[in-house]
Amino acid sequence: MRFPDEIRLAPDEFRLLRDLINQHCGIALSPEQRPVIERRLRERLSVHGLHSFGEYYQLLRSPDRGRAELDEALDLVTINETYFYREDYQLTALRNELFPMLRRPPLSRESLSIWSAGCSTGEEVYSIAITAREAGLSGRRDLRIFGSDISRRCVAHARRGVYGTSSFRAIPADLKRKYFVEKPDGMHVQDDLRAWCHFGHLNLLDPVRASVVGRVDIIFCRNVLIYFDDVSRRRVIDMFYDRLLPGGFLLLGHSESLLNVSTAFELVHLRDDLVYRKPITASRFAPGGLDGGTLGSGKP
Incomplete structure (x- = not known):
């Protein structure tokens, strides 16, 4: 049995995870980030009792648990550096x-x-x-x-x-x-x-x-x-x-x-x-735009 800290993220597994994340939310991971992603996501393998990142990829694609687990993964891989009065x-x-x-x-x-x-x-x-x-x-x-x-x-x-x-x-x-x-x-x-x-x-x-x-x-x-x-x-x-x-x-x-x-x-x-x-003379609702909404200015 492999211990969690011995599990490695192979290049082909990284590409699968990278493409899945990109398709879902637009974030583009570079090959240089593979060691960071390996470190940050390894704990999720342990949580689910998985033995490879390939198995984890299959979990992320599953129709029943995949979306919730993808949210967990994104919490771990996204960068959240901020502070008050930045710029x-x-x-x-x-x-x-x-x-x-x-x-x-x-x-x-x-x-x-x-x-x-x-x-x-x-x-x-x-x-x-x-x-x-x-x-x-x-x-x-x-x-x-x-x-x-x-x-x-x-x-x-x-x-x-x-x-x-x-x-x-x-x-x-x-x-x-x-x-x-x-x-x-x-x-x-x-x-x-x-x-x-x-x-x-x-x-x-x-x-x-x-x-x-x-x-x-x-x-x-x-x-x-x-x-x-x-x-x-x-x-x-x-x-x-x-x-x-x-x-x-x-x-x-x-x-x-x-x-x-x-x-x-x-x-x-x-x-x-x-x-x-956005130009002042632009149509209030651009072609293909979305209407309505519950938050915002309250304007129709």
């Missing part, structure tokens, strides 16, 4: 430029809706909420914020709203004091701020599930699409275009762009950033 220049732009643009003619939104796509453990969502509060928005009447992630573990963490020291490496000290409460198990997001924020498990390659977000004014998707292959990246960007209201904004990470991905968006130059906007 804070975009939050400054949100407060000083994007909010005012959306609330004056020709848009004049009475209420706003923001989606953090790939929110990890929630720090980005709460950073957006703090920025909105500092900008004078009053929450339930003015704003809804929805965070989604492929990792159920991350979504559970985000809903709990409790964080350790490493999450506060960039947030201004006065905001930390103002919006968090220290308790024995960590720093807790204040309840009234947490009430603004909603979280859900969502695969960005599932446009039907994405429709629950509703139509939104702003999408943050920062440092997520860099892990996707080109085809999946285009699918997600097309879905974002459908989810955005005309005049809505898409914010990517500082090293990301839509070059060679999409020409449907307008490039908008802000004081310290470049963002993408």
Whole structure:
């Protein structure tokens, strides 16, 4: 009998797992990641009493247990590095430029809706909420914020709203004091701020599930699409275009762009950033777009 730490992920088994994960959620694993994937997934073999990664692949493909186990695997292989006020220049732009643009003619939104796509453990969502509060928005009447992630573990963490020291490496000290409460198990997001924020498990390659977000004014998707292959990246960007209201904004990470991905968006130059906007004159419901939704701005 082989001990769990002796089980190796063979190249052909890695290719099978890599292709299955890519097909499911768009994440593209490189050959150099094989030792990391072997280490992270080996414990799942032990849980199920399996003796090879080939057997584990067959489990992932099974109609009865495969989907739930794939969620477990994705929790282990996805990267979830984040912290409060990461790339804070975009939050400054949100407060000083994007909010005012959306609330004056020709848009004049009475209420706003923001989606953090790939929110990890929630720090980005709460950073957006703090920025909105500092900008004078009053929450339930003015704003809804929805965070989604492929990792159920991350979504559970985000809903709990409790964080350790490493999450506060960039947030201004006065905001930390103002919006968090220290308790024995960590720093807790204040309840009234947490009430603004909603979280859900969502695969960005599932446009039907994405429709629950509703139509939104702003999408943050920062440092997520860099892990996707080109085809999946285009699918997600097309879905974002459908989810955005005309005049809505898409914010990517500082090293990301839509070059060679999409020409449907307008490039908008802000004081310290470049963002993408769905044209104001775009049809409210683009051809092939999804309708409805239960979250978001509440607009038809």
